[in-house]
Amino acid sequence: MKKKLCFLMVFVLLLSLLSGCGANKSSQTTKSSASEPQKVVITDVIGRQVEVPIPAKKIVSVNESATRLISYLDGLDKVVGIETLSKFSDAYKPYLLAHPELKNLPQLGKYNSLNAEEIIKLKPDVIFYVHYGDMDPDKLQAQTHIPVVALKYGDKCAFTEDVYKSLQIIGRIIDKEKRTQEVVSYLKRCEQDLSSRTNKISDNKKPKVYISGIGFYGVHGIESTQGKYRPLNLINAKNVADETGKTGSIIIDKEKLLNWDPDIIFIDEFGLSLVKDDYKKNPQFYQSIKAVKEGQIYTQLPYVCYDVNIENAIADAYWNGKVIFPEQFKDINPEQKADDIYKFLLGKPLYKDMVNSISGFKKLNLGS
Known part of the structure; x- marks a missing residue:
């Protein structure tokens, strides 16, 4: 009788352990499923409504200005293609000096004369660019059937709300919102420190x-x-x-x-x-x-x-x-x-x- 009772207890314990393993597996699957990109409509800095997958896993940056902003957010590992780089020394562009590996990525032409076919081959989830007057984002989006998101530095100078909004848009799309908050806070702290030193002179x-x-x-x-x-x-x-x-x-x-x-x-x-x-x-x-x-x-x-x-x-x-x-x-x-x-x-x-x-x-x- 005791042997039967022991056997039943062991059997029940094994069933409990197996049930627990099954529950963990189900939880991991749910978590993995939750991390799959979801379609979300965002408003870019020129007011366009663009449906994008979040989080984007592969991105293309079609001007160097956009690549710089992405670099501040530690997002370069998601970049699969870039604008054809200018001939200026890397010392004029610290983001490139810090990340020379970018030169090994496919270069897709200049932002106003891009190779749409090569972009399509890379299968990015999103295309980022900094908006200038001679760039038509809707045309590029129609050519590639890939969401194109406009960013800006500001019309006249740096450190404007356009920069902060652009960083926040990138951060949301590539799942770098915590880093975005850190960067924006850092820039604003620098502004405050610089101004406070001299504002009474x-x-x-x-x-x-x-x-x-x-x-x-x-x-x-x-x-x-x-x-x-x-x-x-x-x-x-x-x-x-x-x-x-x-x-x-x-x-x-x-x-x-x-x-x-x-x-x-x-x-x-x-x-x-x-x-x-x-x-x-x-x-x-x-x-x-x-x-x-x-x-x-x-x-x-x-x-x-x-x-x-x-x-x-x-x-x-x-x-x-x-x-x-x-x-x-x-x-x-x-x-x-x-x-x-x-x-x-x-x-x-x-x-x-x-x-x-x-x-x-x-x-x-x-x-x-």
Whole structure:
């Protein structure tokens, strides 16, 4: 009798264990099923309603501007194809310097002349692009039968709500919402820190500053600047180009510089070689400007190369602050700050790699 009772107990125990294993298997299947993409309608940054699978497992980025934003969200492992890369040095595009493996992906043409057949072969779930006037997302969507989602950096400058909205759209679609929140919060904290250091300085105590060499549909020299230039705005600096009343890129008459006579000039690395060449041709002109006469010329990291390098823009703002307002930025080591920014947004320190090819943060003697 005891033997029969023991046998029954063992039998019941085995049934219980088998039942438990079955329950776990069912739970895993349900979880796996729940992770399958679901069709969701999202509104992109130009107001289009686009039905996309969430989470997207394979994506195509058809301009470098979009690839940069995806890189901030640690989403490059999902990218299966990109725009044909420009010829500019990787040092002008930190996202590419941090992720050279992108060069091994299929390159699908330029954003306004894409190879739709090659995109179709890659079978992406979603196509991302940063919107410009000559790009028709509905046409590309009709050609490929793949959802096309528009992103933006803002019409005139970086750090706008368009950037934050674009990051949030990408994050939702590729299941990186936590990372998106971290990135947006980080950018806003940088804005707050930069502004709070200088927002109590009266205008009459601020030197006049000119930013030059900014990229604008190509490379330009001393005459290329920006009104309401975002890094200078963030530190409440006195940008002489704001006198024009314009926002964004401006090509000025060089003679205007003589009227403005800035105390400090920053030269963006993108146009530095052109400024140097121009100086050699006409040193007398430059020597008539206060900043040149007093040796207040500084280089900085490339701000624009296929839209704004947001990581460089923040680093430049801290560097600009260090030069213009040394007391308020005395705790900042610009090189280390740049690396902190690179590590957070792109996953690795890059400053030394950058200055292997470009000047970085330096005081410059144009005549040398």
